[in-house]
Amino acid sequence: MTVATLELDDIQGLIPRGYSTLKAAGFLVLAITDPATARPALAQLSRRVENGRSEPSGTAVNLAFTSDGLRQLGLETADLGGFSEEFVSGMTDPNRSRFLGDVGEDAPQKWRWGGPTTPPVHALALLYARDPQALDRLEAEVRQDVLARGLMEVVRLGTTELTDREPFGFRDGISQPLIEGLPKAKAVRARGTVGTVGEEVVKAGEFVLGYPNEYGLLTDRPQCGHNGSYLVFRQLHQDVEAFWNYLDEETRRPDGTADPAAREALAARMVGRWPSGAPLVHAPTQDAPGLASDNAFGYFATDPDGLSCPLGAHIRRANPRDSLDPRPGSAESIAIGRRHRILRRGRTYGPVEPVGPVGASEPGGPGGPGGSGDGSERGLHFLCLNANISRQFEFVQHTWLNNPAFNGLYDAPDPVVAPRQNHRATFTEQARPLRIRHTGLPQFVSVQGGAYFFLPGLRALRSLCTDTRTGEHR
Incomplete structure (x- = not known):
């Protein structure tokens, strides 16, 4: 079977690399105030954008645009015709907001940025560095390049130092798709384990435009879309204290006293993994740190009824693995799942230590795993890359995470991340002889801002800021 050769020199580095060695990051959300002045400034910035050929050692810059940003750069409506409808209409389109569950307190009208009542969002500069000091220098240089030169800073979104933990205290980033054509995917093929649950190699066209996708086709793309990708950005506030207090x-x-072990076990069942990362499918009764990186498991053969990992657990929704119809447990089921994978590139923000229930006591200090209730704001800058926003990100959000009837359940959206839409929800632990139902789950995660961006290939990026007929800035 022929494997497409990725043009890594033309692909922005965020897609194949993720920058795991660059622990510090900051995101500058920008608006174009004067297109004629902004184009040469963005052209200058584009020369700093990192490609995907190798892992950067010091800093990295990536650059993306909303559909309104592309219009500001001179693309006419006809030019935008090749982009996906969801990208062109945007994340805050009223129909799309209802589909994503962005209603009530999560409605775009209440967002801090990216909403209809906040300044427009046209561009996103993603900045990465090996440490906070290098990031400060990089940010200062980028601001000097673009600010007051036809662009204004809408908001600066900072992050915490990159670790393997998310704010609720669980290990994160374990289950990522392997992109065909990259070294990790080649290693899986060399081992002969392609198709094994947890080691699926996904076609590059699911994440990068211009390459075959899981249907064996080229995903629809605009003329300037080759080697680009759609970037979904959502700022998600995590109410860590409410999570652990519940x-x-x-x-x-x-007798009314706290039971730290039972609290952690219920949290693990809602997530589907223990705080260490060990999956409940292989460690159903207690944490097993030795399995912290375990990702080689399915559900159909080992846990079809959810007795180890509940049917509504977060990881079971985000990646159903081998449990999808029409033939659960088969290679066909796994193949269907590959058509809905996303490539996550998120970074956390807020204090580093996770927080538990205020006043609770256990080793490591008051609260949940190692933290204390300090009231600080914590969350995730959720970033994911996909070639088809509708079939990938939006499908996962609407059909798997937010769906109250997922896996035959009732009134049971994702217990951790889903919106409650004006009422509390239920989480069910499948068990024998009787199931255990937890009612009245409050909302733990809320949306603070967001937008759909396009991350162009490097040639297209520079062309957007340069008149290709004259070689001059447009």
């Missing part, structure tokens, strides 16, 4: 109240002993 679990604390739900697992109190009959």
